[in-house]
Amino acid sequence: MAISRLVFGVMLLLGTAAGAAEPLTVGVLAYRGEGRALERWTPTMDYLRDALPGRRFQIHPLDLDGMARALDDGDLDFLLTQPGQYGMLAPRYRLTRLATLRPADRGSARHATGSVLLVRADSRYRDPESLDGRPVAAVHPRAFGGFLLLRAELARQGIDAREAYDLRFLGYPVDRLLLRLQRGDVDAAIAPACLLERMDAEELVARTDFRALMIHDTAGDCLTSTALYPAWSFAALPGTSEALNSAVARALLRMPAEDGGRWGAPVSQARVERLLDELSLHPMRPPLSEQIAAWVARNRALVVLAALFALLGLLHHCWLQALARRRARQLHATHARLQSRERELAAAQRASLVGEMATELAHELNQPLAAIRNYAEGCLVRLRRDDPAHPLLPILHRIDDQAERGAAVVARTRASLRRETPPNRPVRLGPLIRHALALHEHPLRRRDVTVSVDVRPPELTACAEPHALEQVLGNLVTNAIEAYATTGCGGPLWIEAGTANDTAMIRVRDAAGGFPAAHLDEPFVGFRSTRPEGLGMGLLICRRLMTAQGGAIALANRDDGAEITLRLPLETDDDA
Amino acid sequence: MPEPDIHLVDDDASTGDACRFLLEGYGYGVTYWSAGTDFLAGATLEAAGCVILDLRMPRMDGTAVHAALRERRSPLGVVILTAHGDVPTAVEQMKQGAADFLQKPVNGTRLIAAVDTALARSRSAWEVRILAQRATTLSERERHVARLVRDGLTNRAIAERLHVAVRTVEVHRAAAMRKMGAHSSAELAALWQRVAD
CATH class of the missing domain: 1.10.287 (Helix Hairpins)
Incomplete structure (x- = not known):
């Protein structure tokens, strides 16, 4: 607490001494490192301080990522930037260009932005195609002079640098591009125009050690592989006042030329925007993926709702599928x-x-x-x-x-x-009859026989052996179906169950002509059938099964059909 | 008592004939019937005798014939003959009063033994039937005396019990003995026992 108050006090004192309340921060792309950026721009800041009494300007050197962070945090008042970068940043941060630095001498590349594709002077590479699959150094995927300009130029020649080359993005400062190329770590470097010439002048590298590919004819004193674009713009962020902006712009325009460059009115961004368009980097027309992302961000509620509906739909679908599967399994x-x-x-x-x-x-x-x-x-x-x-x-x-x-x-x-028949047990006749019929569902339907079942009372229970009784009923149903088959048409089949004289009784009746008279005289004789392929054993089997259950079977004709009556003991209390 | 007859009821004529041949060999008089209905209509059902019933016959099977005999209280002894080893049915017929059941093909010795058992039972049943018929001819007072004789009372004791003269008791007892076919008081007591009055 005490310390911060002290620092604040000192700053106040300093501010008062300099005649300014607060320094204005000018962010600058330090493409060759902080030291060189400070060295390059401090004279300009000093000029502005002198031109605008009561104002102090301080340089804030940044790399590309640092600049985006500083802009997001609102740390900057002004920005010294290159046209490509400006084109990408301007709409997002609502930048206002105050002035553009241009070469005093037209045709010089010194105060322009360009890009050059360099190889070592002794290398075997003669054209950009020959670098296919080779390691190529660049600064940063979004660096304008350091990558994008050349990428656009290569694209015009049908080369997609990102596909064709093994790109190595080395970051700032850009000097390391040439140093690494010289050392042989990479076979080529995409460098800002004039970097080589500056480093040569500083005796960091020898210009003769390098060779440029696809030399652009507009190049002046620097080797360049691309067209040249304006180098620096001085832009204001929305936080600065109109008066301050005007004062800064006036001061810059009045500033004498230095190092062959001079501030003038902002130049058109049209060429730069066209180039950014080509590279699908235009901020106003972002790529489709970004457009979709933006739309989604704008319509978050709608998207969430739609997603929810889709999810619900999916869940519903899955649920139905599961139900259907379960049903199918059951079936x-x-x-x-x-x-x-x-x-x-x-x-x-x-x-x-x-x-x-x-x-x-x-x-x-x-x-x-x-x-x-x-x-x-x-x-x-x-x-x-x-x-x-x-x-x-x-x-x-x-x-x-x-x-x-x-x-x-x-x-x-x-x-x-002879098979031992299991003992009797209480059997509910309704379900048993329906079960026996279910086993003959297909033949019944095929012969067009309509079955009506009447069990009274519905819970009627007899003392029987269910499998034997089912077999008997199956035989009787089969007999009825076969009887209808001989008549050639379908008809009714009545199955009634009830009680009579303290016994359970099941009546199976059809309307298919009934038994022949001789058959009724001597009902249970084997090897006799009304059907040519039948053995005539069905009724014999029925009688044996019924007798084994302590029951009985009787045959009769009624109306125009056969009526078979089964009798079984009723379920008694001691059975239960 | 007339010579007891053996009735053979079987739908299969050849088996019936063979069976009759066997039984006649042992000295029995055999009447063959090819159907239960014919037998019930034609045979003397009230006499002592034996009927060999085939269980399995068309129209009217052995159990039905047996039931008809019971219904008419026939004293005929019943031997069940079965070809299909329908043991439960045969046992049921035994419960209903059949003397025995045999499975075809039957061994002669066993058949004779069964027939003899049936005849003995039939004779006894026939006698009871005759005795019961005779008993119905006794007057009320004669029946009373016969009952007391069966209980072992002397003439004197009976006279005291009935408040009549000893002479009167003697007359009633003599009448009862004559009507029942008894030759002594002891025989009358034994006969009355069988009437089970």
């Missing part, structure tokens, strides 16, 4: 379940069919075997009574034994095919 699972159930049922039906055929066969074979045994034994009894030592007695015994052996084979085969 797939259901389909797979149905298919596996269908396969199981088909397998059960096959097993039932084999079992039923074996039973049928056993019955058919047993009858003659029984007859053989009985005849043989009948003979034995009679013969033994007449003559206990009759020679045919052992033979009759053998006949009996062989018949018994045959019967045993049949019994064994049948026993191995």
